[in-house]
Amino acid sequence: MTPQELAARHFREYKMRGEEIVPTYCPFCEGGKKNEKHTFGMNAETGAYNCKRANSCNVSGSFYDLCKHFGEHPEGMKVNDAIRERPPKKKQCKKPNVKTRDPGTKVEKYLKLRGFSSNTWQRRKVSEKDGNMVFPYYENGELVLVKYRVPSTKEKRIWQEGGGKPVLWGMDDCDPGLPLVITEGEMDTLALDEAGVRNAVSVPFGAENHEWIKNCWEFIDQFKKIIIWPDRDEAGQDMLEAIIPRLGEWRCFVVNSKHKDANVQLYKEGRETVKEAVNNAEEVPIKRLVKLSEVKTLDPAKMERSLSGISGINRYLGGYIYGTITVWTGDNAAGKSSFLGQEMIECIEQNIPVVIYSGELPHGMLRYWLHLQMAGVENIRVKEDYFVKGKEVYYVPERTEKFMQAWYEERFYLYDHLKSTRPEDIIEVFTSAARRYGCKVFLVDNLMAVNYGGSKGEYYHRQSEFVTRLKEFADKFSCHVHIIAHPNKTKEGKLGKDDIAGLKEITNKADNVMAVHRIEDENRDSFDEEVQDCNTVIDVLKSRIYGKQNVSVGLMFSEMSKRFYMHSSPEGEDRRYSWAEYGKQKELAANG
Numbered sequence: 001m002t003p004q005e006l007a008a009r010h011f012r013e014y015k016m017r018g019e020e021i022v023p024t025y026c027p028f029c030e031g032g033k034k035n036e037k038h039t040f041g042m043n044a045e046t047g048a049y050n051c052k053r054a055n056s057c058n059v060s061g062s063f064y065d066l067c068k069h070f071g072e073h074p075e076g077m078k079v080n081d082a083i084r085e086r087p088p089k090k091k092q093c094k095k096p097n098v099k100t101r102d103p104g105t106k107v108e109k110y111l112k113l114r115g116f117s118s119n120t121w122q123r124r125k126v127s128e129k130d131g132n133m134v135f136p137y138y139e140n141g142e143l144v145l146v147k148y149r150v151p152s153t154k155e156k157r158i159w160q161e162g163g164g165k166p167v168l169w170g171m172d173d174c175d176p177g178l179p180l181v182i183t184e185g186e187m188d189t190l191a192l193d194e195a196g197v198r199n200a201v202s203v204p205f206g207a208e209n210h211e212w213i214k215n216c217w218e219f220i221d222q223f224k225k226i227i228i229w230p231d232r233d234e235a236g237q238d239m240l241e242a243i244i245p246r247l248g249e250w251r252c253f254v255v256n257s258k259h260k261d262a263n264v265q266l267y268k269e270g271r272e273t274v275k276e277a278v279n280n281a282e283e284v285p286i287k288r289l290v291k292l293s294e295v296k297t298l299d300p301a302k303m304e305r306s307l308s309g310i311s312g313i314n315r316y317l318g319g320y321i322y323g324t325i326t327v328w329t330g331d332n333a334a335g336k337s338s339f340l341g342q343e344m345i346e347c348i349e350q351n352i353p354v355v356i357y358s359g360e361l362p363h364g365m366l367r368y369w370l371h372l373q374m375a376g377v378e379n380i381r382v383k384e385d386y387f388v389k390g391k392e393v394y395y396v397p398e399r400t401e402k403f404m405q406a407w408y409e410e411r412f413y414l415y416d417h418l419k420s421t422r423p424e425d426i427i428e429v430f431t432s433a434a435r436r437y438g439c440k441v442f443l444v445d446n447l448m449a450v451n452y453g454g455s456k457g458e459y460y461h462r463q464s465e466f467v468t469r470l471k472e473f474a475d476k477f478s479c480h481v482h483i484i485a486h487p488n489k490t491k492e493g494k495l496g497k498d499d500i501a502g503l504k505e506i507t508n509k510a511d512n513v514m515a516v517h518r519i520e521d522e523n524r525d526s527f528d529e530e531v532q533d534c535n536t537v538i539d540v541l542k543s544r545i546y547g548k549q550n551v552s553v554g555l556m557f558s559e560m561s562k563r564f565y566m567h568s569s570p571e572g573e574d575r576r577y578s579w580a581e582y583g584k585q586k587e588l589a590a591n592g
Contacts, residue, residue: 003047029057094163100127110151168201176222188262195274207239229255253281309346312553320480330516353439357415359449403583423466434477446484513542
């Protein structure tokens with residue numbers, strides 16, 4: 001396992017920034033509640049990593065640590081002086097040496113005011129020096145840190161003895177067989193102790209410093225359940241986001257109190273409510289894990305979808321169900337783009353907004369073909385080519401085009417491939433179109449017309465990642481994505497799933513896989529007898545939801561209108577879309 005292999009396997013999205021691998025989201029904090037991007041970086045050679053979400057995540061470590069986090073092994077790493085795994089230097093901490101005494105009248109009065117009995121502060125070894133409260137931190141019986149606090153409700157001044165090792169306050173008195181409760185301050189830990197919750201500790205330096213995790217990891221690792229009682233403020237929430245991924249969300253629970261902290265709850269509502277709050281701590285949801293009992297059952301008969309203009313496609317696929325993707329393949333000039341252009345028009349007829357990414361065909365030519373399909377034979381005219389005498393070309397009259405444009409104007413969008421063909425930009429534009437315009441059907445024509453970047457050896461892996469992201473996009477926005485993928489090479493006879501260029505993961509991820517074939521005299525015998533009278537065949541190679549595969553739909557293709565229609569339903573060539581009626585109504589309205 002090398003750093004780049006780990007990134008390809010575990011970072012859902014990432015880019016290279018010089019010698020650094022930068023995923024979209026930190027694998028530990030996942031961007032926090034603000035969804036901050038590109039804060040995590042991993043050296044592509046050494047695997048050393050860190051997250052730059054200051055005071056929030058700050059996770060860092062070696063490639064070995066990261067492999068351990070993902071359950072991988074770092075075999076295959078280069079080993080030289082620059083990147084050899086070295087144990088971190090141990091920070092030398094100055095051991096405190098202070099003389100204290102039992103709490104005097106002022107300190108005792110303050111502690112009682114905050115709701116603590118003498119048994120509680122004595123058990124926790126709270127003492128006094130120069131009129132200030134003293135909190136001694138022990139590790140394995142040795143004093144490693146001393147903190148001071150002014151005993152006043154008006155002044156909250158806290159400081160520490162010089163040096164010292166940041167550990168959890170009270171860790172030596174905890175039982176690993178019981179849940180561990182972590183608070184933000186010593187006063188909150190005293191409140192828990194007062195309420196009978198003895199397995200409680202405090203972080204040493206508030207919500208923003210997490211050095212204690214590393215220093216106390218062997219102690220923390222003993223506990224099967226950890227309950228966190230954060231302060232009810234933004235810093236407390238930031239602390240939760242930062243420490244839960246490191247402590248392990250599987251064992252973390254959080255106390256939700258209406259009060260600022262545990263000490264305030266003790267002061268205002270008493271011991272029993274503090275203990276009850278701990279007992280009612282809510283488990284931290286494990287990200288990307290859901291209970292089957294909470295999942296709504298899907299009824300295939302009621303799943304939202306766009307319908308194909310071809311009844312045979314609807315029979316075998318049930319239409320194009322939202323949340324799924326369909327991969328289309330076929331030899332050159334088989335009619336893949338034309339057929340899917342016609343399906344986009346069918347969406348407009350169903351009042352479903354669409355987006356097409358056409359990475360090779362100029363937009364003007366795409367519109368020309370789409371207009372021929374919308375118009376149908378009865379609305380298409382013939383004229384002579386301006387440059388080639390005697391050559392005839394098809395066209396749609398200007399008035400008809402105006403009617404069409406008014407019909408689809410707010411529902412038909414094209415991705416501007418002249419601006420960018422990068423996968424991340426395509427996904428971003430698709431996302432914006434889904435959110436702003438409610439677009440529900442998308443077409444990527446085709447996978448080879450996308451700029452994946454990277455080295456030649458990474459091409460197909462990045463292509464597969466793009467298909468994965470399109471699948472996730474379809475699921476997230478409840479839409480359908482059509483993807484055209486060219487075959488590896490021209491072959492005699494029919495194409496199968498394994499003939500699609502790229503990794504097999506593409507067809508594995510697809511919900512439907514379709515192949516478009518043009519029937520010519522030389523290949524007619526390779527098709528089933530019932531479709532040999534057609535000039536086009538669409539093979540259903542995979543239909544995940546309906547379970548159909550290796551079935552064929554025979555079609556006819558009209559050269560004039562660029563339309564496909566069922567051989568058994570020739571009236572499909574004369575299909576009339578509602579643009580004519582819509583355009584006339586708009587025209588009448590414009591003319592008063």
